[in-house]
Amino acid sequence: MRVFVVGASGAIGTRLVPQLVDRGHEVIGTSRSAERAEHIRALGAEPVALDLLDPASVRRVVLEAAPDAIVHQATALAELNFSRNFDRTFAETNRLRTEGTDALLEAAREAGVDRFVAQSFASYRTAREGAWVKTEDDPLDPAPPAKARESFAAMRHLDEVVTKAGGIALRYGGFYGAANDGLIEPVRKRQFPIIGDGGGVVSFIHLDDAAAATVLALEHDGPGIFNVVDDEPAPVREWLPVLAEALGAGPPRRFPRWLARLVAGEVAVVMGTETRGASNAKAKRELDWEPRHRSWREGFAAAYATTAGLKGEARRETAPVDA
Numbered sequence: 347m348r349v350f351v352v353g354a355s356g357a358i359g360t361r362l363v364p365q366l367v368d369r370g371h372e373v374i375g376t377s378r379s380a381e382r383a384e385h386i387r388a389l390g391a392e393p394v395a396l397d398l399l400d401p402a403s404v405r406r407v408v409l410e411a412a413p414d415a416i417v418h419q420a421t422a423l424a425e426l427n428f429s430r431n432f433d434r435t436f437a438e439t440n441r442l443r444t445e446g447t448d449a450l451l452e453a454a455r456e457a458g459v460d461r462f463v464a465q466s467f468a469s470y471r472t473a474r475e476g477a478w479v480k481t482e483d484d485p486l487d488p489a490p491p492a493k494a495r496e497s498f499a500a501m502r503h504l505d506e507v508v509t510k511a512g513g514i515a516l517r518y519g520g521f522y523g524a525a526n527d528g529l530i531e532p533v534r535k536r537q538f539p540i541i542g543d544g545g546g547v548v549s550f551i552h553l554d555d556a557a558a559a560t561v562l563a564l565e566h567d568g569p570g571i572f573n574v575v576d577d578e579p580a581p582v583r584e585w586l587p588v589l590a591e592a593l594g595a596g597p598p599r600r601f602p603r604w605l606a607r608l609v610a611g612e613v614a615v616v617m618g619t620e621t622r623g624a625s626n627a628k629a630k631r632e633l634d635w636e637p638r639h640r641s642w643r644e645g646f647a648a649a650y651a652t653t654a655g656l657k658g659e660a661r662r663e664t665a666p667v668d669a
């Protein structure tokens with residue numbers, strides 16, 4: 347297949363392109379940067395420039411590329427400055443998930459592309475009641491915290507429009523497995539506390555496993571939503587100390603809920619104490635996918651064994667750390 351990967355230069359894109367090439371697909375990968383375009387070429391894809399927030403250019407570039415399938419992996423999450431206002435932090439990513447997805451689907455329709463796979467997210471989003479591990483059929487949170495409402499709505503929009511168009515939305519777990527993973531810095535600096543009882547459940551996924559599921563999803567007929575997460579959704583109080591140890595950091599601090607609400611805001615409190623994780627049973631069953639890193643327990647140790655001593659620049663690269 348001729349596969350058009352939007353976001354080929356990112357954390358997941360750079361793992362996905364080589365796996366698609368290995369599988370015999372011809373890959374066109376987008377980047378807005380000449381330097382990252384060269385990296386995409388080195389991974390075996392043909393680079394093209396694309397700004398997903400420019401619908402006219404999306405239409406032109408997709409029609410010119412004439413792909414058989416499109417993968418949407420664009421986010422704007424590098425160099426994030428987390429604030430108490432989750433929606434402000436995610437504003438550009440939300441546009442990529444709403445306007446960007448709409449533009450790409452419209453271009454796909456015009457170009458006659460009937461395979462479409464897009465990046466969505468698994469943890470935090472389901473109703474904060476009942477079972478601690480949820481399936482794709484369980485209801486989404488009807489009342490997300492006020493400062494995260496736009497971000498939750500953007501993910502919901504993506505899931506809905508992609509499946510309505512016959513495509514597949516992959517709700518990935520929290521990515522890990524690169525030298526610049528988002529959690530490394532705050533956990534090293536002991537800025538990521540266990541809040542209250544630390545009962546909020548999270549699902550993780552190693553980037554290579556996420557890419558492998560994406561290749562399989564491309565070969566699967568839609569529509570569908572799949573959780574692409576590892577086998578062990580876990581509460582913060584369990585995974586955070588393990589991550590801190592794998593990174594050679596001190597043990598996480600503990601904050602009571604009232605203090606965390608004051609310092610970090612309501613979204614952090616909800617995510618640290620109430621949110622649910624996700625089951626991967628459907629992806630295993632229907633995509634015939636198995637994660638190689640079954641749990642963050644061994645995954646963190648394997649991924650970060652070589653980074654405990656790394657400093658500064660080295661950690662900013664999106665390089666695999668368990669090669």
Ligand SMILES: NC(=O)c1ccc[n+]([C@@H]2O[C@H](COP(=O)([O-])OP(=O)(O)OC[C@H]3O[C@@H](n4cnc5c(N)ncnc54)[C@H](OP(=O)(O)O)[C@@H]3O)[C@@H](O)[C@H]2O)c1
Pocket residue numbers: 352353354355356357358359376377378379382396397398399419420421422423424425442467518519520521522526527528664
């Ligand atoms: N599920 C998760 O936990 C999850 C999901 C996503 C990201 N993250 C984390 O967030 C951090 C940053 O992610 P990242 O390294 O992938 O960087 P990123 O800044 O989120 O960029 C991801 C991809 O989106 C593309 N992109 C961004 N804006 C675009 C636009 N307007 N038009 C077209 N393409 C656009 C980028 O391409 P350009 O080359 O054009 O910039 C890049 O290929 C990483 O630590 C990653 O693991 C986690």
